[in-house]
Amino acid sequence: VSLYDVMTAASRLRPVVELTPVVSPKALCETVGRPVALKCENLQRTGSFKVRGALNALMQMPNDQRVRGVITDSSGNFGLGLAWAGKQLAVDVSIVMPKNAPAAKRQRAVELGASVHLSGATLDDRARVTDEIAESSGAVYVSPHDDRDVIAGQGTTAVELVEQTSAAEMILVPVGGGGLIAGVAVVVKERWPEVRVIGVQPSGAADAAHSLELGRRVSERSSHSIAGGLLANLGVKNWAIIQRLVDDIVVVDDIQIVAAVRTLWECARLLVEPSAGIVLAALTSPSVHSRVGSGRAVAILSGGNVDLDDLPWSTDLLSAAALQPAR
Amino acid sequence: VSLYDVMTAASRLRPVVELTPVVSPKALCETVGRPVALKCENLQRTGSFKVRGALNALMQMPNDQRVRGVITDSSGNFGLGLAWAGKQLAVDVSIVMPKNAPAAKRQRAVELGASVHLSGATLDDRARVTDEIAESSGAVYVSPHDDRDVIAGQGTTAVELVEQTSAAEMILVPVGGGGLIAGVAVVVKERWPEVRVIGVQPSGAADAAHSLELGRRVSERSSHSIAGGLLANLGVKNWAIIQRLVDDIVVVDDIQIVAAVRTLWECARLLVEPSAGIVLAALTSPSVHSRVGSGRAVAILSGGNVDLDDLPWSTDLLSAAALQPAR
Numbered sequence: 162v163s164l165y166d167v168m169t170a171a172s173r174l175r176p177v178v179e180l181t182p183v184v185s186p187k188a189l190c191e192t193v194g195r196p197v198a199l200k201c202e203n204l205q206r207t208g209s210f211k212v213r214g215a216l217n218a219l220m221q222m223p224n225d226q227r228v229r230g231v232i233t234d235s236s237g238n239f240g241l242g243l244a245w246a247g248k249q250l251a252v253d254v255s256i257v258m259p260k261n262a263p264a265a266k267r268q269r270a271v272e273l274g275a276s277v278h279l280s281g282a283t284l285d286d287r288a289r290v291t292d293e294i295a296e297s298s299g300a301v302y303v304s305p306h307d308d309r310d311v312i313a314g315q316g317t318t319a320v321e322l323v324e325q326t327s328a329a330e331m332i333l334v335p336v337g338g339g340g341l342i343a344g345v346a347v348v349v350k351e352r353w354p355e356v357r358v359i360g361v362q363p364s365g366a367a368d369a370a371h372s373l374e375l376g377r378r379v380s381e382r383s384s385h386s387i388a389g390g391l392l393a394n395l396g397v398k399n400w401a402i403i404q405r406l407v408d409d410i411v412v413v414d415d416i417q418i419v420a421a422v423r424t425l426w427e428c429a430r431l432l433v434e435p436s437a438g439i440v441l442a443a444l445t446s447p448s449v450h451s452r453v454g455s456g457r458a459v460a461i462l463s464g465g466n467v468d469l470d471d472l473p474w475s476t477d478l479l480s481a482a483a484l485q486p487a488r
Numbered sequence: 489v490s491l492y493d494v495m496t497a498a499s500r501l502r503p504v505v506e507l508t509p510v511v512s513p514k515a516l517c518e519t520v521g522r523p524v525a526l527k528c529e530n531l532q533r534t535g536s537f538k539v540r541g542a543l544n545a546l547m548q549m550p551n552d553q554r555v556r557g558v559i560t561d562s563s564g565n566f567g568l569g570l571a572w573a574g575k576q577l578a579v580d581v582s583i584v585m586p587k588n589a590p591a592a593k594r595q596r597a598v599e600l601g602a603s604v605h606l607s608g609a610t611l612d613d614r615a616r617v618t619d620e621i622a623e624s625s626g627a628v629y630v631s632p633h634d635d636r637d638v639i640a641g642q643g644t645t646a647v648e649l650v651e652q653t654s655a656a657e658m659i660l661v662p663v664g665g666g667g668l669i670a671g672v673a674v675v676v677k678e679r680w681p682e683v684r685v686i687g688v689q690p691s692g693a694a695d696a697a698h699s700l701e702l703g704r705r706v707s708e709r710s711s712h713s714i715a716g717g718l719l720a721n722l723g724v725k726n727w728a729i730i731q732r733l734v735d736d737i738v739v740v741d742d743i744q745i746v747a748a749v750r751t752l753w754e755c756a757r758l759l760v761e762p763s764a765g766i767v768l769a770a771l772t773s774p775s776v777h778s779r780v781g782s783g784r785a786v787a788i789l790s791g792g793n794v795d796l797d798d799l800p801w802s803t804d805l806l807s808a809a810a811l812q813p814a815r
Contacts, residue, residue, distance in 0.1 A: 187533060469759075
């Protein structure tokens with residue numbers, strides 16, 4: 162994936178996606194103790210950056226494939242983004258969700274015109290069901306992250322960012338399958354060559370961090386985190402880019418993530434999902450402080466799809482946090 | 489209050505307050521059926537525009553008054569803004585709150601260094617206690633809205649706005665005591681003379697709307713609304729400006745306000761307080777549709793201080809809404 166791929170994706174998407182604002186809330190900067198600029202993809206269409214990659218993938222797909230319809234196995238933001246993109250381009254979209262996915266997610270996908278298929282809860286089971294449906298229906302599989310057009314689409318976030326703000330010491334990006342950070346790194350390393358590209362992962366799903374340490378792509382056996390959007394295996398294409406362009410990937414735990422989500426609301430009135438709040442956790446967690454550096458930070462708030470009736474701090478994590486020794 | 493007063497206030501405040509973004513979320517424009525630009529004062533320091541007027545009033549106050557300390561009887565956003573401003577300028581701030589004010593509000597004011605005094609629940613009782621304390625302590629009373637420097641400070645919102653976006657058919661502004669709309673009207677009528685300035689009030693606290701109809705300032709006997717930030721008597725200085733410069737004030741009910749707050753979250757991932765959501769209600773309510781006009785709208789989201797554990801739709805209003813006939 163080259164800068165050219167991302168730039169052409171950006172012109173393709175610009176009329177359709179939201180040019181999301183970059184904010185630098187003074188109260189948050191004071192709390193964090195450094196200047197921070199936030200790219201608000203939580204205010205993106207469908208509530209996350211994922212719609213960029215989904216749209217770009219469908220727009221780049223040859224017509225003979227589009228007419229067959231597409232299928233993906235993301236029940237989260239990518240599924241939502243693909244359903245929305247399919248609706249715009251009149252492409253049939255099928256989404257495979259685990260049986261235990263929240264009813265609200267199913268309903269939103271259906272409202273956007275997608276067909277929902279249910280599978281067992283494991284990633285393996287979802288992949289198997291997805292393969293079966295793709296084979297029987299002829300639908301084209303679109304990977305939520307391990308795809309050149311998806312990576313280029315996600316990278317358009319950074320095309321906007323480098324126009325909206327000035328270079329910083331580092332840029333912080335959440336890492337799940339690696340689509341966002343791969344696309345962003347392609348842009349940032351050309352346009353802001355001095356800026357360190359730092360990924361952030363939850364401790365329960367830190368395959369990219371481990372891969373970077375080991376110098377080869379490894380997968381987590383079983384991943385778990387409150388940052389549900391980051392529970393995905395690191396993609397092959399993503400890993401190739403990450404290994405080449407990403408400077409570091411730091412790891413934070415769920416309690417730090419929840420605290421960061423709360424801080425973003427308290428100090429900046431931005432309500433984001435845990436997968437997005439994780440970038441702030443990297444700035445506030447003593448455990449990773451030295452690796453992140455101490456200068457101005459740019460961070461991508463990747464999504465805002467939180468259920469207001471079930472906020473992260475309503476969970477048992479809060480009581481768990483109360484039991485933790487101070488850090 | 490002249491444009492000059494507001495412009496000088498703007499240069500005074502610019503280094504201290506947040507230059508809040510103006511967004512125009514595509515999904516929201518589609519839902520509302522017209523282009524809408526939102527000035528996000530919910531992302532302002534202390535969570536609302538009120539900090540602008542509070543800061544300007546303290547900055548303009550002569551030193552011999554500042555040293556006596558200041559007192560106000562707003563337990564809401566103005567109290568918070570004044571407490572914050574006092575902290576910045578090392579001015580003692582006293583806030584008179586009704587006994588039944590939420591403990592969280594009291595705590596926030598105390599955290600910002602303000603002294604909190606309790607009164608009975610009625611506006612009259614708060615005014616009486618405020619007078620008594622001002623007299624005995626020598627503190628200078630600052631009105632949350634009926635004050636030239638406060639009005640000029642609130643108007644700085646529009647100084648930013650006219651630089652950030654283009655003129656529209658109308659600008660929608662929430663109206664409580666009238667500080668925001670008075671300051672905004674002074675700027676808008678000079679810089680965007682064709683733009684209609686339209687206030688929005690809740691049906692349970694519609695004194696400004698009634699005053700404009702009658703051509704003289706009237707007060708509500710007892711006001712009530714979920715938009716707690718708008719429960720204030722229309723100020724004398726504010727009324728003088730409103731009568732001269734405001735084109736119309738429309739009225740919406742609490743159910744329409746709650747629905748608008750929800751729509752802002754669902755479509756734009758902006759979570760605001762009911763007093764702010766009211767501007768969207770003016771665009772979505774058939775009852776006021778014809779008065780508001782049908783073109784592009786600019787609206788001020790005045791504040792974001794909602795309690796996440798007690799969202800407006802958690803109240804009985806939702807079930808009340810379910811019982812209403814469709815409108």
